[in-house]
Amino acid sequence: MAVAVERIVVQVPPSEKKAFMSKAKRLGLNLSELMRRGASAYSPEETEDEIDTLVEKIVESTAEAEAALDDALAFVGESNKRIAAMEGR
Secondary structure, eight states: OOOOOOOOOOOOOHHHHHHHHHHHHHHTOOHHHHHHHHHHHOOHHHHHHHHHHHHHHHHHHHHHHHHHHHHHHHHHHHHHHHHHHHHTO
C-alpha cells in the first residue's frame, strides 16, 4: 500500500463520525481506510444506471399489476351480474 502523504479533511456531524468509526471497527479498518475505500468505490454513473434499471422494472410491474386488477374487476363485475340475475328470478 502506498504511503499516505496528503491529508483530506472531511467535516461531518458527531453522529456520523460515530457511525463511521463503528463501521470501520466492525470491518477491521481504520477510519482513513474506510473513507478511502468508500470514495474509491463511489461511481455515480453506476448508481444512475441501477436506478434506471429499477425504474424500468417498476414501470413493467405496475403495468402487470394494473392488468391483473383490471382482470379481477372484470371478473367481479361478471360475478355481480350473475348474482343479480339469480336474485331477479
